[in-house]
Amino acid sequence: MAEKATVAVIGCGGVAGYAHLPALVKMDNVQLVGVCDIDAAKAKEKADRFGGKVYTDYRKMLAELKPQRVHVLTPESVHVAPALDALKSGADVLIEKPLAESVASCRKLTGAANGERLIGIDYNYRFIPVMEKAHEVVRDGGIGDLLGISLACHNFCWHHCLDLSRWLAGPVTRVRATEGRKAQADPGAPLRAFPSHHPTVMLGHPMVASAQLEHEHGAITHITTTSQFDLQDLMFEMRLIGTHGWLRIDQVRIEDVVGRLRRFRTRHEEGGVTPASNGELIEFYPASRGGLPISFSASIRAFHRAADSRLAAPTSAEYGAEIVAIETAARKAVDEGRAVKLSEVM
Numbered sequence: 001m002a003e004k005a006t007v008a009v010i011g012c013g014g015v016a017g018y019a020h021l022p023a024l025v026k027m028d029n030v031q032l033v034g035v036c037d038i039d040a041a042k043a044k045e046k047a048d049r050f051g052g053k054v055y056t057d058y059r060k061m062l063a064e065l066k067p068q069r070v071h072v073l074t075p076e077s078v079h080v081a082p083a084l085d086a087l088k089s090g091a092d093v094l095i096e097k098p099l100a101e102s103v104a105s106c107r108k109l110t111g112a113a114n115g116e117r118l119i120g121i122d123y124n125y126r127f128i129p130v131m132e133k134a135h136e137v138v139r140d141g142g143i144g145d146l147l148g149i150s151l152a153c154h155n156f157c158w159h160h161c162l163d164l165s166r167w168l169a170g171p172v173t174r175v176r177a178t179e180g181r182k183a184q185a186d187p188g189a190p191l192r193a194f195p196s197h198h199p200t201v202m203l204g205h206p207m208v209a210s211a212q213l214e215h216e217h218g219a220i221t222h223i224t225t226t227s228q229f230d231l232q233d234l235m236f237e238m239r240l241i242g243t244h245g246w247l248r249i250d251q252v253r254i255e256d257v258v259g260r261l262r263r264f265r266t267r268h269e270e271g272g273v274t275p276a277s278n279g280e281l282i283e284f285y286p287a288s289r290g291g292l293p294i295s296f297s298a299s300i301r302a303f304h305r306a307a308d309s310r311l312a313a314p315t316s317a318e319y320g321a322e323i324v325a326i327e328t329a330a331r332k333a334v335d336e337g338r339a340v341k342l343s344e345v346m
């Protein structure tokens with residue numbers, strides 16, 4: 001059997017503990033060699049559970065262990081420096097989303113990779129079973145040409161919903177966005193926003209905001225993002241509207257992300273007969289049921305498979321830069337009250 005690739009993680013907080021480390025230790029093509037956090041207790045706790053040598057200084061870890069691959073799991077505002085150092089040390093790097101806080105920083109990362117090192121971004125929602133199936137149905141023409149996407153999501157899922165929209169409907173050319181003003185007038189309202197969201201890229205509004213994306217091939221996406229959903233009830237709901245029918249994706253919950261997919265045919269395909277209101281349930285059989293670790297594990301495995309065979313990761317640095325550009329355009333659209341072309345911020 002081929003030698004296992006050595007892997008180290010930088011950042012030993014939430015996502016390291018419930019997603020990355022449990023996935024890594026179950027894989028037979030990698031070996032966890034180091035865990036680093038500026039908080040020594042967190043690094044030690046993860047090493048006790050999953051293995052690897054403990055560090056509080058990632059530069060020291062990179063110099064001593066020279067890992068072949070590094071997962072950057074630091075807060076959103078702290079992705080760039082560790083990722084740059086890891087790339088310069090010769091490692092391939094899987095970075096949590098979003099890639100960076102600006103398109104310029106994304107470019108720095110691409111430059112440091114120099115076409116030799118692999119960069120992957122952990123947009124793992126596309127590995128949520130219902131999303132994999134929906135993508136397949138759209139790709140195979142199951143609803144005709146994709147005309148539009150309608151999405152409602154928790155703020156926690158905003159970055160991922162941009163990835164899902166771009167993945168399903170192709171490149172984005174122009175963005176409009178609005179933040180609701182209600183929360184500003186009502187500071188006592190309950191907040192369930194997640195603190196790790198980076199304020200310069202996130203539509204920062206705690207209560208509700210919406211964005212409209214125009215895709216190069218003519219489709220449009222509309223996303224409403226809010227802190228008011230409970231992730232146990234709903235992470236996101238999506239409708240994919242095509243020339244011959246539409247898909248409804250629901251029941252995606254943080255403890256059970258498998259989700260439900262239904263297809264509704266448009267009338268002209270039904271010969272004028274109104275379709276049943278429940279639509280046709282599309283069955284799919286994921287290998288396991290459960291929460292977000294399912295899609296994390298699939299996403300992490302896909303990155304390491306790509307690294308094993310020296311192929312591009314499912315989501316490259318260029319792709320990550322495009323999503324950061326959409327986020328930047330949305331921010332600019334809110335601030336300037338106008339539609340922003342992606343070319344203005346790329």
Ligand SMILES: NC(=O)c1ccc[n+]([C@@H]2O[C@H](COP(=O)([O-])OP(=O)(O)OC[C@H]3O[C@@H](n4cnc5c(N)ncnc54)[C@H](O)[C@@H]3O)[C@@H](O)[C@H]2O)c1
Nearest residue numbers: 011012013014015016036037038039073074075076096097
């Ligand atoms: N893909 C997903 O679905 C998903 C879900 C949750 C979080 N995330 C992302 O994962 C990343 C981490 O999120 P989290 O919830 O685990 O945050 P967290 O705050 O729980 O953990 C981050 C850890 O990084 C450590 N850290 C900060 N600076 C460091 C440095 N210079 N060197 C070493 N360690 C450092 C902190 O001490 C902390 O323990 C964020 O980018 C977040 O957006 C992704």
